[in-house]
Amino acid sequence: MPLPALLQHALSIPAIGSPMFLVSFPPLVIAQCKAGVVGTFPHVNARSTEQLDQWLTLIEDELARYRADKPQAALAPHGVNLIVHRTNPRFEPDLAMVVKHRVPVVITCLGHPGKVVEAVHAYGGIVFCDVTSAAHARKSMDAGVDGLICVGSGAGGHASSQSAFSLVREIREFWSGCLILGGGINDGHQIRAAEALGADLVYMGTRFLATQESNAQDEFKQMVLDCNVSDLVYTDRLSGVHANFLKPSLDRFGIDVATLPPKAPDMSSLTDTSAKLWKDLWSAGQGIATIHDLPSVSELVDRLTAQYDSACRLGRSAAIRPAVTP
Numbered sequence: 423m424p425l426p427a428l429l430q431h432a433l434s435i436p437a438i439g440s441p442m443f444l445v446s447f448p449p450l451v452i453a454q455c456k457a458g459v460v461g462t463f464p465h466v467n468a469r470s471t472e473q474l475d476q477w478l479t480l481i482e483d484e485l486a487r488y489r490a491d492k493p494q495a496a497l498a499p500h501g502v503n504l505i506v507h508r509t510n511p512r513f514e515p516d517l518a519m520v521v522k523h524r525v526p527v528v529i530t531c532l533g534h535p536g537k538v539v540e541a542v543h544a545y546g547g548i549v550f551c552d553v554t555s556a557a558h559a560r561k562s563m564d565a566g567v568d569g570l571i572c573v574g575s576g577a578g579g580h581a582s583s584q585s586a587f588s589l590v591r592e593i594r595e596f597w598s599g600c601l602i603l604g605g606g607i608n609d610g611h612q613i614r615a616a617e618a619l620g621a622d623l624v625y626m627g628t629r630f631l632a633t634q635e636s637n638a639q640d641e642f643k644q645m646v647l648d649c650n651v652s653d654l655v656y657t658d659r660l661s662g663v664h665a666n667f668l669k670p671s672l673d674r675f676g677i678d679v680a681t682l683p684p685k686a687p688d689m690s691s692l693t694d695t696s697a698k699l700w701k702d703l704w705s706a707g708q709g710i711a712t713i714h715d716l717p718s719v720s721e722l723v724d725r726l727t728a729q730y731d732s733a734c735r736l737g738r739s740a741a742i743r744p745a746v747t748p
């Protein structure tokens with residue numbers, strides 16, 4: 423299936439480190455790219471357009487230095503996640519900054535990606551669009567995106583209620599372009615399984631949240647290690663859109679979502695770093711079921727690579743009856 427030329431032979435494993443509000447900062451992005459995984463961050467993690475400019479310069483300089491030192495090593499391109507929502511005042515100036523820096527990979531969410539596609543294609547970058555349903559996927563493909571990111575149930579952050587198994591096959595019925603699958607993907611076996619389902623790349627958030635280089639608070643990382651899937655609350659009462667939250671983080675503030683009134687979708691909570699949501703009320707996906715440590719990104723990617731290679735060597739099931747030659 424079509425992998426954009428920019429990503430061919432550039433990665434250690436077919437994976438994107440997904441953008442996470444208040445978690446994906448330059449140290450995580452740089453470590454992911456150096457390990458051969460596309461490293462991305464939400465543009466609003468930078469507090470201003472000026473800071474976005476500084477962060478992009480820092481990332482470019484670090485990656486260029488690494489390329490010069492290790493010309494043979496896998497070095498993945500970096501990416502920025504843009505919130506394409508009419509209520510986001512940073513959209514226009516930050517898109518201009520993305521264009522100035524010719525950011526190789528741009529991921530859009532929460533709005534029509536048409537304007538971003540036009541601007542990013544003009545300098546040779548690629549645009550992936552985050553979708554949580556087939557209807558949403560159809561609208562985005564009409565805008566000319568280079569890839570669709572389908573995020574199934576159990577994902578960290580805003581998550582669909584549709585199983586990844588169902589969603590990826592539904593979208594593959596009408597989309598032959600690059601397809602990225604996310605939601606609870608933590609190890610190399612799942613990466614290989616995603617390929618078997620028809621995905622070209624995977625989208626991994628929660629697993630990278632629990633690494634040394636992530637910007638999540640230590641208490642947040644520890645909660646990811648301590649919690650089970652039964653500790654997750656899937657609710658639209660906090661942001662107006664369904665997302666998975668760690669219940670112990672809500673308990674600390676005495677919040678019981680069952681008693682909260684419905685809330686209109688509130689995109690400002692994604693752009694206001696002083697908001698309690700995301701900063702104090704922590705999100706994680708069902709991947710927490712198998713996260714038991716806080717490795718460095720490079721240790722994690724080495725492990726994922728070994729698991730992926732081993733999954734690639736799996737043959738057919740022993741349950742299959744051999745063909746009988748007459």
Ligand SMILES: Cc1cc2nc3c(=O)[nH]c(=O)nc-3n(C[C@H](O)[C@H](O)[C@H](O)COP(=O)(O)O)c2cc1C
Nearest residue numbers: 440441442443464577578579605606626627628707
């Ligand atoms: C703490 C946290 C913050 C997130 N913030 C964003 C965000 O700002 N923008 C976005 O597009 N997705 C965001 N996501 C969703 C991820 O990009 C991705 O869809 C998800 O992590 C994939 O599922 P997984 O966490 O099960 O691997 C966030 C996820 C988490 C866990």
